[in-house]
Amino acid sequence: MSAEQNLTRDLDQIEGRAGTMLQGVESRAAFMAAGFRALPLLAAVPAAFVVAQLMRWAGGGEPVLLPLPFVLLLSLLAPGIPAARAAATARARRVSRSRALAEADRQLELADRLVTADEFLRHGARTGFQQAAVEDAARRSEAAAGAALEAPEAAIAGSRRLPAWGALSLVLLALSAWVSTFEPRPVGGGGVTEAAAAEAGEPLDEEAAEDAVTAEDRAAPAPPEAVPTERRAQDPAEAKRSESGEDVDDSVKESSGRTGAGRSSGALSSSAASESRSAPSTQGQSSKPAERDKKKRESKKKKERKAGDQPTPERRPEDEQSGATAGKGSSKGSNRNPTASEWQSKDQVTEVDDQEVEDDEDTDEDEEEQENRGGVQPSLRDRRPPVSRDLQIGFGNRPNPDANGRGGPSEQKKSRGVASLVLGVPVPDRVKGRPGPGPTKITQERIEPQAEEAGALAASARAARSRPVPALSSVELGPQLRELVRAYFLARRAAAPPASAPQ
Amino acid sequence: MTDSNADAARADAQRFRETYESIRAEVSRRMVGQTDVIEGVLTALLAGGHVLLEGVPGLGKTMLVSSLGEALKLSFSRIQFTPDMMPADVRGTSVLVESEGGGHELQFEQGPIVANLVLADEINRATPKTQSALLEAMQERQLTIGRRTIKLEEPFCVMATQNPVEQEGTYPLPEAQLDRFLFKLVVGYPEEGDYREILRRTTGEQEVELSSVSNAETINAMRSTVRQVPVPEHAEDYAIRLVMGTQPGSAYAPELVNRYVSLGSSPRGAQALLLGAKVKALLAGRFAVATEDIAAVARPVLRHRVLLGFEGLSEGVTTDQVVDEVLAKLPVPEEAAG
Structure with a gap:
C-alpha cells in the first residue's frame, strides 16, 4: 500500500x-x-x-x-x-x-x-x-x-x-400551592360589588361594606349545600326587581350585572353607590331581620335624599346628563362631575372629546372630497384673499387693511393717474456726496533744459571719535563675497613683509 | 508530479531557511534585539515587497537597513527626504553637459532610486509630489522620465522610515503610497537586557564589520521559491475574508470596523497577506500556507491599509486593535462552512 x-x-x-x-x-x-x-x-x-x-x-x-x-x-x-x-x-x-x-x-x-x-x-x-x-x-x-x-x-x-x-x-409554583389552599367562594351580587369596588380602587361605602359583611355572615353558617339554593332563590328575585324597575334608577338598570367595564373612576364611585342601593333588595329574601334592617336603612336614606333633593326637578336631569349614574356612556359621561353640572349649561359645554370627534369627521369628509377630486389637494384654509384692486394708497409696504379683494365700488378715490403712483411715504435721499470734477485735461508744454551747477566738496579726513563706538550690526556676506574678501586679505598678507613676532 | 520535484522543493525550502537564517544572524551582529523587526524586514524583502519602518528617533531604523545592505551585498542608496526635495532629486533628470566637440548636450543622470536597496529616510518630510515619485518605481519597478523608461534591477526594495512624533512640517503618506508597502513595521524600544549590549557595541573602540552573506542572485532565487509555495483554498478564503473584514459594511466586518473604520484594505492587502504567509510557511518548515501563517502577518500587512474615521481617532482606537478584532471575530473557513 x-x-x-x-x-x-x-x-x-x-x-x-x-x-x-x-x-x-x-x-x-x-x-x-x-x-x-x-x-x-x-x-x-x-x-x-x-x-x-x-x-x-x-x-x-x-x-x-x-x-x-x-x-x-x-x-x-x-x-x-x-x-x-x-x-x-x-x-x-x-x-x-x-x-x-x-x-x-x-x-x-x-x-x-x-x-x-x-x-x-x-x-x-x-x-x-x-x-x-x-x-x-x-x-x-x-x-x-x-x-x-x-x-x-x-x-x-x-x-x-x-x-x-x-x-x-x-415562585409561581409556590403561588400555585398557596392558591390551592383557597376555600371555594360563593358567587353572588355582593361579590360583584366587591369586584367593582376593588377595580375602582376606592373603599366601599358603609352600606356596601355592611351588606358585604352581612352576606358573608349569612353565607358562613350556612351549610355548603345551601349555597346553590340561595343563589337560585336570589336570581328570580333579582329578575323580578329588574323587570319592575322598583326603586332602581335607569342607569343602574343598565349597569347591573356588569363589573364596571368601561367606566372611569369617578363613574365607578358613583355607580358603586347606586349598586349598593340596589344590592339589599337582591339579598333581602334570605333572612327576615336583615331585610327589616335594610328596609329601615333604605327608608332613612330615602328621607335624607328627599330632604337634600328639594329642587329635584332641575337636579334630576342634570344628574343624568352629568353621568353620575355611570354605566350609561362609555367615555362621554365619565369625566363629567355632577358637582360641576350645577352651573354648566348645555350650550357652554363643549367637550374636548366632542371637538376631536367633530374634527375627525371633518377630516374624513375632506379626505373623501379630495379623493373625489382625484388626489390630495393642498389645504386652502389659510389661503389669503386676493389683494385689493382699489386705487388706495397703503401704509408703506403694508397692504391696505380696508381692501377686501372683491373689487367693485369702494370709497371715493382721492387721486387718479400719475398721482396714484406717488409714494405714500416720502423717502429722503440718503446718498451724500459732491458732484464729480468732470473730465481731466492734460496739457503738455515744451521747456528748454537748463544747466545746474553742482558745488564741489573738498575731501577731508574724518575726525577721531570722542566716544567709544557702540555695537555695530555686522553685515552677513554671501559665500562668494566672503571668499573674495578672504582672498584679498590673503593676497595682502602675502605681499606684505612678515611682521615681527610680538615680544 | 514526481518525487524528484518534491525533493527539489524540499531542497529549495531548506536552502531558503538556511540563507534566511544566515542573513538574520549577520544583521543581528550589529542590531541588538528588535528580532521581530529584523524578521519582518527580511520577510518583506524575500516576499518582494517594500517596508515602512515607523519608530521614534534613535531606535536603529536606519542602521538596520544599512546593515541589511551590507549583509546582502546589494547596491544601496540612501535618500534623506526633506521638504525642499523635488521628484527629480529622487528619480533623476537630464543635465546639460559639454560634449567633446565643444558643444553641449542633455545627458540623463539617474537618481538615487536606481539601486537594489533604497533607504527613504524620513519619507514623510518630503512633499506629496516628491513622495509620489516613488509610486511607479515601487509598483511597476520601472521609472518613466520623459520618453525614457528605466527598468529597475531586481531585487528592488524600498525601505522607508518615518517618525510617528514631531508631525509638524511633515506630510503624511497618501493612501496610494501606503498601499504599496507590503509591511508596516513598528519599531519599539529595546528590552532592558538589550541596552547593555547596545551600549557596549556602540560606545566601544571596535566597530562591528558586517560581511556579505548573500547577493542579488540568491535573493532573487529565494523570491522565486516563495512564489512556488501553494496556497490551499481554505487559506485563500481566510485571507479574503480577513481583508473583507476590514472593510466597513462587509459581511465579515465586526462592529468595531463598522463603527470606527472609514476605509478598509484593498485587494493588495490580500496579495500581501499571502506573500508574507508563504515566507512564514517556508520558515516554519511547511510546504503550503496555513491559516496561522496568514494570521501571523495580518498586523504588519493590514495596519497601514486601514483608515480610521473621525470617531475612531477621537476614541483612541488603533489600527492594530481593529486588525486584532477582525482576527478574533473571523471564523476559520471550515468552521464557518459547518
Missing part, C-alpha cells in the same frame, strides 16, 4: 472520528441553545396554571386542578421539547470533511497539514511543493489517526438567564 493510500485511509479515519465528535458537540450546543431560548416556558406553565386556578376559584369552584408535582414536571418538559428537537436536527446534520479535518489539525497542532493534504490529494497533477506537502502530512497522519480528540466546549449564550427563570418558576 502506497503512502498516499495510507494517508487517505488515515484521513478517512480522522474525519470519521472528528465528525462524530463534532456532531455530538453541535447536538449538545443546539440542545442547550434551544433550551435557553425556551426558558420563558419554564415560568409560563406554572403561570398559566395559577391563572387557571384563580379563574376556577373565582367561579366558585375548587382551585386544585392538578397535583403540584405534575405541574412541576410539565414546567420542566416545556423548554425541553424544543431543545430536544433542535438537538435531533443538529445531530442529523452532517459535518463536512474539511471541517472535521480542520478540527483535528487544530487539536493536534498540525497547522492545517491534514486539510491541505486532503485538498492536494484531489488534484491530478501536483507541483513539487504540493507533493512535498502531501508527503509531509503522510508522515504525521498515522500519529494523528491514533491521537485522541477532545470535544471542544461551545459557548452558549443565554445561560445567565437560567437562575432568573428558574426562580420565577419556583
Whole structure:
C-alpha cells in the first residue's frame, strides 16, 4: 500500500472520528441553545396554571386542578421539547470533511497539514511543493489517526438567564400551592360589588361594606349545600326587581350585572353607590331581620335624599346628563362631575372629546372630497384673499387693511393717474456726496533744459571719535563675497613683509 | 508530479531557511534585539515587497537597513527626504553637459532610486509630489522620465522610515503610497537586557564589520521559491475574508470596523497577506500556507491599509486593535462552512 493510500485511509479515519465528535458537540450546543431560548416556558406553565386556578376559584369552584408535582414536571418538559428537537436536527446534520479535518489539525497542532493534504490529494497533477506537502502530512497522519480528540466546549449564550427563570418558576409554583389552599367562594351580587369596588380602587361605602359583611355572615353558617339554593332563590328575585324597575334608577338598570367595564373612576364611585342601593333588595329574601334592617336603612336614606333633593326637578336631569349614574356612556359621561353640572349649561359645554370627534369627521369628509377630486389637494384654509384692486394708497409696504379683494365700488378715490403712483411715504435721499470734477485735461508744454551747477566738496579726513563706538550690526556676506574678501586679505598678507613676532 | 520535484522543493525550502537564517544572524551582529523587526524586514524583502519602518528617533531604523545592505551585498542608496526635495532629486533628470566637440548636450543622470536597496529616510518630510515619485518605481519597478523608461534591477526594495512624533512640517503618506508597502513595521524600544549590549557595541573602540552573506542572485532565487509555495483554498478564503473584514459594511466586518473604520484594505492587502504567509510557511518548515501563517502577518500587512474615521481617532482606537478584532471575530473557513 502506497503512502498516499495510507494517508487517505488515515484521513478517512480522522474525519470519521472528528465528525462524530463534532456532531455530538453541535447536538449538545443546539440542545442547550434551544433550551435557553425556551426558558420563558419554564415560568409560563406554572403561570398559566395559577391563572387557571384563580379563574376556577373565582367561579366558585375548587382551585386544585392538578397535583403540584405534575405541574412541576410539565414546567420542566416545556423548554425541553424544543431543545430536544433542535438537538435531533443538529445531530442529523452532517459535518463536512474539511471541517472535521480542520478540527483535528487544530487539536493536534498540525497547522492545517491534514486539510491541505486532503485538498492536494484531489488534484491530478501536483507541483513539487504540493507533493512535498502531501508527503509531509503522510508522515504525521498515522500519529494523528491514533491521537485522541477532545470535544471542544461551545459557548452558549443565554445561560445567565437560567437562575432568573428558574426562580420565577419556583415562585409561581409556590403561588400555585398557596392558591390551592383557597376555600371555594360563593358567587353572588355582593361579590360583584366587591369586584367593582376593588377595580375602582376606592373603599366601599358603609352600606356596601355592611351588606358585604352581612352576606358573608349569612353565607358562613350556612351549610355548603345551601349555597346553590340561595343563589337560585336570589336570581328570580333579582329578575323580578329588574323587570319592575322598583326603586332602581335607569342607569343602574343598565349597569347591573356588569363589573364596571368601561367606566372611569369617578363613574365607578358613583355607580358603586347606586349598586349598593340596589344590592339589599337582591339579598333581602334570605333572612327576615336583615331585610327589616335594610328596609329601615333604605327608608332613612330615602328621607335624607328627599330632604337634600328639594329642587329635584332641575337636579334630576342634570344628574343624568352629568353621568353620575355611570354605566350609561362609555367615555362621554365619565369625566363629567355632577358637582360641576350645577352651573354648566348645555350650550357652554363643549367637550374636548366632542371637538376631536367633530374634527375627525371633518377630516374624513375632506379626505373623501379630495379623493373625489382625484388626489390630495393642498389645504386652502389659510389661503389669503386676493389683494385689493382699489386705487388706495397703503401704509408703506403694508397692504391696505380696508381692501377686501372683491373689487367693485369702494370709497371715493382721492387721486387718479400719475398721482396714484406717488409714494405714500416720502423717502429722503440718503446718498451724500459732491458732484464729480468732470473730465481731466492734460496739457503738455515744451521747456528748454537748463544747466545746474553742482558745488564741489573738498575731501577731508574724518575726525577721531570722542566716544567709544557702540555695537555695530555686522553685515552677513554671501559665500562668494566672503571668499573674495578672504582672498584679498590673503593676497595682502602675502605681499606684505612678515611682521615681527610680538615680544 | 514526481518525487524528484518534491525533493527539489524540499531542497529549495531548506536552502531558503538556511540563507534566511544566515542573513538574520549577520544583521543581528550589529542590531541588538528588535528580532521581530529584523524578521519582518527580511520577510518583506524575500516576499518582494517594500517596508515602512515607523519608530521614534534613535531606535536603529536606519542602521538596520544599512546593515541589511551590507549583509546582502546589494547596491544601496540612501535618500534623506526633506521638504525642499523635488521628484527629480529622487528619480533623476537630464543635465546639460559639454560634449567633446565643444558643444553641449542633455545627458540623463539617474537618481538615487536606481539601486537594489533604497533607504527613504524620513519619507514623510518630503512633499506629496516628491513622495509620489516613488509610486511607479515601487509598483511597476520601472521609472518613466520623459520618453525614457528605466527598468529597475531586481531585487528592488524600498525601505522607508518615518517618525510617528514631531508631525509638524511633515506630510503624511497618501493612501496610494501606503498601499504599496507590503509591511508596516513598528519599531519599539529595546528590552532592558538589550541596552547593555547596545551600549557596549556602540560606545566601544571596535566597530562591528558586517560581511556579505548573500547577493542579488540568491535573493532573487529565494523570491522565486516563495512564489512556488501553494496556497490551499481554505487559506485563500481566510485571507479574503480577513481583508473583507476590514472593510466597513462587509459581511465579515465586526462592529468595531463598522463603527470606527472609514476605509478598509484593498485587494493588495490580500496579495500581501499571502506573500508574507508563504515566507512564514517556508520558515516554519511547511510546504503550503496555513491559516496561522496568514494570521501571523495580518498586523504588519493590514495596519497601514486601514483608515480610521473621525470617531475612531477621537476614541483612541488603533489600527492594530481593529486588525486584532477582525482576527478574533473571523471564523476559520471550515468552521464557518459547518
